[in-house]
Amino acid sequence: MSDISPTGSADTAPVQSSTSGAAAERLSVTGVSKRYGAVRAIRNADMTVRAGTVHALVGENGAGKSTLIKILSGAATADTGAITFNGRPVTISGTADAIALGIATVYQEPQLFPDLTVAENVFTGREIKRHGRVDWTAQNARVVELLELIGLPARYATVPVSELSIAEQQQVSIAKALVGNAEVLILDEPSAILTDTEIEVLFGVVRRLAASGVSIIYISHRLDELFVIANEVTVMRDGQTLGTWPIGELSVRRVVELMVGGILEDNPVERSIPDAAPRLVLEGLACTGEYTDVDVSIRPGEIVTLYGLIGSGAAEIAETVYGMRRATAGRILLDGKPVSPGSPREAKKLGIALLPANRKLQGLFGFQSIAFNISAGHLPLLSRMGTWMDRGRERQVARDFIQRLAVKTPHERQPVSAMSGGNAQKVVLARQLVERPQVLVLAEPTQGVDVGAKEEIHKIIRQLADEGTAVLIVTSDLPEAIRVSDRLQVVRAGTTTVEFGPGATQSDVLAAAAGAVDQEEAA
Amino acid sequence: MSTAVSPAPAQAPQPEDGSSQSRSRLGQLPATVLRALLTQRIVLLLVLLLVVVVTMTTLSSNNYLAAPYDLSYMSSALISAVPLVMLGLAELLVITSGRGGIDLSVGAIVSLTSMVFGFAYGEWGWSLWLAILLAAAFGGLCGAVNGFLIAYVGYPALITTLATYYAFSSIAIVINDQQPISTAPIQDFFSTARSIEVPVGDGLPIPLGTLTFLIPIAIVVWVLLNRTTFGRRLYGIGTNDVAAQWAGIDVRRTRFSAYVLAGVISGLVAVVTVAQFASARPDAGVTGTGMALPAITIAVLGGVAITGGIGRVAGVVLATLLIVWLNAGILLAVPGNAGSQYQLLALGVVLVFAALLNGLTNRRYGRTG
Amino acid sequence: MSSSTLTPAGGAPAGEGEHTAQARGRVLPFPITGQEIVLIAVIVALWIALWLGTPAFLTSGSIVPLLVAMAPVALIGIGMTVIIITGGIDVSVASMVMVCAVVVAKAMVDSGVSLPVAVLLSMALGGVLGLVNGVLIAYGRVHAIIITFGTANLFKFVGLQVFGGSTVNGIPDTLDVFGRGADGRTLGVPHSFLLMLVIAALAWYYLRHTPSGRHLYAIGGDADAARLAGVKVQRRVLSAYVLTGLLTGLAACFVIAQGTSTLAPNVGAGMELSAIAAVVIGGTSIMGGRGSVLGTVLGALLVQTVASGVTQLGWRSQLASLFIGIFILIAVGADLLRQRARRTA
């Protein structure tokens, strides 16, 4: 937060609902508030979405975006406030109400049924019936069209969802929202786990829908996306809506300033990496069916990024280093010595730490305290003789990290389930830092984290590198990859290809990732 | 690498929430009390326990009961609390380990271990300590069968322990031709289940098992859960076992250990049961409704979340006291066959009530322990 | 309503024909799963082995009582399957059997109620008890095992009160129509078994082909997601318990019909575990979201075959539960292996 200094009020005036020449109001909320126990998730929020527009909703983690759209989709009910739909006041007291009105939602977490087929998932809750039974044939036919539309193979229609990748599941969620005569489509961070190609397909769908008159509410932390897809932007901060602006009146920088309530200082980072023998070397590493021929080398103090689209094999490489997966060929060298961690425990003993990509599933102990979450990875260290918990030390470590990473919380006994995404991410990150690791692997370190927290996390990563840790980042977030790393390697089709130094441009890297750049150019 | 990273430059310590709480005005007190009552299972159980004891004592002093409901009656009723608390704690361990953890086989382990203990102490002439050790180890072995299948092979706990319930109880019956063992040493062993007089008032007959088994086991389990790394690992895997694995916790071994410990406790319950009944019976833990269902009931009533990750020793102990003293009171209050029937009613009502309250508070106040 | 889907401006995508052709292929070649095939094989093998051991096994004198004995367990198991598919469980069914049985027996003995009325009464009563469970579970939002532990005690209390400290004597033999003696059979097949099969077929159809049936699977897969998809989760969950109550009420009649002319308060004891055993042997996932009625019926048949077989072979009857335990482990182990194979494939 320190590189953002507070300013006065926003100098760009928000659009009023009476903006001339605009399409008709489709959906609007006024004075909506919602509390969760003591947390005021949203306070007095106003937003108006017009027909045929893409309306972006942005804000820091915990600003209340998801809560607001949950109210619109009937997944939560507002404490106060009014909703009008096509000019008529409506009450939405359950998801069925919203669906009946024509409000379709793709939630932040995929909401699917693992043992059911894609076709069934898409139609759950709105089956096509004939004589009281499900008309499988009609459903399957319709699903095939939708799969085509979102760029998935048609044969997926009858495959159980559990057999798809997370990104594919996210796309199925989108397909699911497209069934039915939706007039409003809500997308809560649909792009967070999609690759750029998949995002392009998504944008195509969104544009076509908007052109046919559907209103789209689009939530994303990838602010550059807004300028590609959105017509209007509503900014939220601390549970309140600050206003709505046409996209033309905004810049990424301006949006960020509105979100965090301050001015963003861009301080280019100068880093010098001491010359030293490499700490971590991956040599011709391969894992059948996932990746082959991976070569990476990281010196102490160096930050290397493996940039790869989801499915490229980058995530699997990280898992191998952390002992979650066995390599079938090649070597991992740690300070020159070959190692082959067989489990996270062994990896940790070697001084390798990993921040998992899926915070909720792989990182957080939901209803346990912050202290518990941090100490869970360091029980031998925080105990006497590996058996008796040293609770004083545990508490101290937790408090230290709360302060050091600026985690917003009253105390270390707070359960992490009550925290926003960004703060929870910091807690998981803290767990990786307790025993200063020799090698720190970060998988999607800022996924779903807002810009402010993102900047802080980047700073922490650099600080750690400065202290001598070799950092390996695996990400599909290109701006982040360029911004934070000393060197960047592109992973494509399961193998490391081109390498970029500092100062690479997004277009170069993207081209490489998409396969346009060939070996000869890198040579 | 074993040194902790020193924190960034020290700043003023964060305010403790204690200080902020002390600022809360007196007007919030009722709300605070209500909240504690609703969200803290321990508080709720304490209040219910108080209600039961006060009601019974009042009825007793007004001669509505068939006999005085006094301290000595209450303490002699504790004898049935001994196996109940112990098995409740066994269930606490496995349920807290998460992923559908449960152990339907504890009663069958008690039966089978009773016979093993009976052989060792009653027939082979082993020394008492050795025989008790054997019982604990054998119980642990049975638990290890469950634990291996559940933690390492990936069987669902409910099914595994249903299967081993069938298997263990069958072996227990067959092993000695369905004959109980009640040789002289076993009969004399009853002396360890008798009551000792505690010099309170007119002398309070405290069942010896309370002191020799219940309290030590409760303390051991409490220490395990709250003061050791095993406890942390157990709560960790119960809360989210994928995250536990990524955090470097040996998930399988921890879960396996939970079932082994449940087996060890069941083995010790077998010893208690042999002492109480002065005979090693092949159906000791499975007659009637068996011992597993009451143990699970006690655990659940004591606030152990069936989804894992939440559970406290004090809850199990208080839940047992509540049920035992309630049942003892009902026997005095309701004569005839109806007495035992009203015990069922009371148990059912308390269980449903506590569960509904839990559901309500989870929604109102978020998840609590 | 739902067929009028949103058509994107770009029109129908090209190449629709090939894809739909592909997707219209059956999900599975047969409406039968691997677990069911394994079970059928095991049962056939057991029957052959038993027939070799005691030639009288494959006679109607032996098979018919076996079918009569498994019918109520299978019937309750069908309801239990539906419940377990939603991610729940019902351990109160044994107490429900007791309540229904005693009320019906008393109605027939004391008030001379006729058989059809008695059966309807029993089902209605079971439905009400199931409703109690369902309301508490669906609207109290408490885990099913806890609530049904509680109601198991409550129902048992009610049942014992109705029994009033005695047995019911002189139950008329009109119930023999369910399978006992020649009147109880059509072409040698006992009616209780036939009735159970018909109900199993209906349940299969309901679960596989109707929207609300599919919703039960969705709820078991992820109840929150189902709610967000507009599934009426509470109503569906409620209906699963009511259905089980109805079936348990009918099963109670089968149980009376199976017993003697005397009904004792321990009627039905242990049936919850037998039903759960049948369900899990049948391959239904205890975690919810996956399961089949056919598997449950086969599971019940397997359990009863083992129990009868052990006695008929002259082995010690107590060994039956050892074998049932082992069969549960084998059945579930086979399912685990298959799932693992599918995941790595």
Added chain:
Amino acid sequence: GEGSGGSASGGDSGGSSASGGGGGGDYTVAFVPKLQGIPYFEAMNSGGKAACEEIGCTWLYQGPVEADPAAQADIVRSYIQQGVDSLIVAPNDPDSMAPLLKQAADAGIKVATADTDAPNSVREVFVSQASTEGIGQALTDGLLSAMGGKGKYAIVSCGQTAQNLNSWIDVQKAYTAEKYPDAEIVDIVYAGEDQAAATQMATDLMNAHPDLTGLVGECTSSAPGVAQAIRDAGKIGKVFSVGLGTPQSMAPYLTDGSSSASILWDVENLGYLTAWTGVQLADGQELQATNDVSSDITGVTFDPSSKVLLLGPPLTITKDNAGDYDY
């Protein structure tokens, strides 16, 4: 056996306690059955109640809902706390009841057993329905007279650990071998207290042994169960059964011949005798070698060495006298 106690099944069983009585010299006699709700013990209850009405005592009766030693122990403890004068138990597990009886005796309560003995306990009397030999032999004779003195038969017993059942079975084995050399016990199975299981097991036994001509139902739940199995299999007249069944539950089977005889005793009289014994003990009366208890119960023998009070020889219930009993 005139059914003086009337029906024991009054609405809710709260009526079974007669706590109102307690006048001056009245003694309180408490009886704890193995389990409640089965006709056998409820008939003992009505007999005991009748006795207390006649001779003036307070009769308490409370049983567990399952035949579970632990639940039974809770009830015994509550009676010790109530300080009854005499406590009489039909123990589910004699060994485990012994220490509790000791505890009761230490508290100054007169203790006895009825129906099932706890021989290794401090009980002062065992009120026995009939001798073990008597029952075992009557069962064997009853069955083999129907089977024509020879053939294979099987026993469907109940609780696997029930001591009295097992001791009767031992007598049956020995007595069959000795007296009926042409007869053979081919199997003994255990159905618990479950009638349906007893029926199923009896069916399985008949299938497994096509030459089986006899079945014994060793307890009140399996006696009608085996008869029902014979009836269902259409083997009345080919397979014979006897059992320890209560008259009402056996009546239909005795009538159609699926059961040849039920061996029992007058259960209400046993209850009467139990209450009477309780009063004698509380009053410090010595039991005589033969006792006349009531107009109906006379010549009850007492063996001072084994401390067994014997109601009399077992009673054979047939279709002719089954109607005389209302339990």
